[in-house]
Amino acid sequence: MDKNEAHAGLVKRPSDDPATCATCHEGIAKTYKLSLHYTTGGMKGVSGRFSEAETKIFDAQVFEQSCRVCHASCGDCHVKSPIVSGVNLGLMEGHKFVRKDESKTCAPCHGGRVYPEFTGEYGGVPDVHYQKGMLCTDCHTATQLHGDGKVYASRRDVEAKPTCLQCHNTKEGSEKAVSAHRDHVGWVSCSSCHSAAPYRNCSSCHVGEGATSSPGLFLGKNPRNPKEVATLRLVPAVRDTFMKVGxxxxxxxxxxxxxxxxxxxxxxxxxxxxxxxxxxxxxxxxLKEEMLIKGGSEANKKLIFHE
Incomplete structure (x- = not known):
């Protein structure tokens, strides 16, 4: 029988519609439709720079054509690894459903920065949690990944996101450690002291041309909480990033x-x-003024910390 004839009528990605899975997993399917993995709403963080008219152009010509590829269906995590930048790892275990396999699900999508930093492939220093045998889902719970029924604009807004203090008590340890945590709590993020190596920062991002990257470890004011010193990562949207689409x-x-x-x-x-x-x-x-990205926002200067 001809291959095309044999596959006629088959739905290529049935779990793109969570209703397919809702027959058995009604609760998860309901919350997943609102999760960041499904909506990719976090990709719209840059839209604060746009006028109302520009936002419409971005949604139609950039978000739907580019950012939307990061949308993950149920099958992308439980049946077949997502295709990222043309790399296709194929089915995880034949046509069987797999509860979790971080190396084939989390890694392809988060392999540009987070996963290779975690394993030490990028930066050369594996995370201590990885060295202890922990994996993504030891910190990132099913509730966070599947959604909790609320719509969030960013992963930083998610109520179920993990925090260091869920496991680590700053009042325990050596006298030096307790003293250091007491002196810095509330105004210095944990990673400001405990990030072990330069991490990947993207730059030179333009529509249709991709981006380059370089290692760096930056400390400065948290733009969401200026009273806190935090590790900062460069988000490479410069003034002409979207000029090709007007x-x-x-x-x-x-x-x-x-x-x-x-x-x-x-x-x-x-x-x-x-x-x-x-x-x-x-x-x-x-962060110092001479280090700031060329062609970047004037708002970058506000992140420079003066003790």
Whole structure:
């Protein structure tokens, strides 16, 4: 029989519609339709720079044509690895459903930054949690991944997201550790001290041309909470990023190019935990004006920390 004839009428991606899975997994299917994995709403973070007219262009010509490919169906995580940048790992275990396999689900989509930082493939320093045998779902629960029934604009807004303090008590440990945590709690993020190596920062992003990247570890004011010092990651939208589709970013300077991030390359001891002078005297990793991305937002200057 001809292959095309044999496959006539088959639905290529049945779980693109969660209703397919709802027959057995009604609760999960209902919340998943609102989750960031399904809506990819977090990809619209840059839209704060656009005018109303530019937002419409972005939604139609950029988001739907590019960002939307990060949309994940149930099958992308439980049957067949998602195709990312043309790389297709195929079925995980024949046509069987697999409850979890981070190396074939999380890794392809989050393999540009998070997963290779976690394993040490990028930066050369594996995360201590990975070295202890922990995997993605040990911190990122099913509720977070499947959604909790609420619509979020960003992963940072998700109520079920993991925090370090869920497992780590800052009042336990050596006298030095307890003292350091007491002095920094509330105004320095955990990763500011415990991110062990430079992490990937993207740059030179333009529609249709992709982006380049380089390693870096940046400390500065958290744009979401200016009272906190945080690790920052470069988000590479510069003034001409979307010019090919007619978006000049009318409100470009309203948002910075650096955003708070939690690199997945955590260690108990780093140069900052061993020696106070690295931050308090040498300012080794702190963002400086001469380091800022060329053609970037004026708002970047507000993230420079002055002790």
């Amino acid at each position: 978006i000049s970013q009318a409100n470009f300077d309203s948002m910075p190019n650096y955003w708070d991030t939690y690199p997945h390359n955590i260690k108990k001891r780093t140069d900052r935990t061993r020696e106070c002078a690295v931050c308090h005297e040498e300012k080794t990793y702190f």
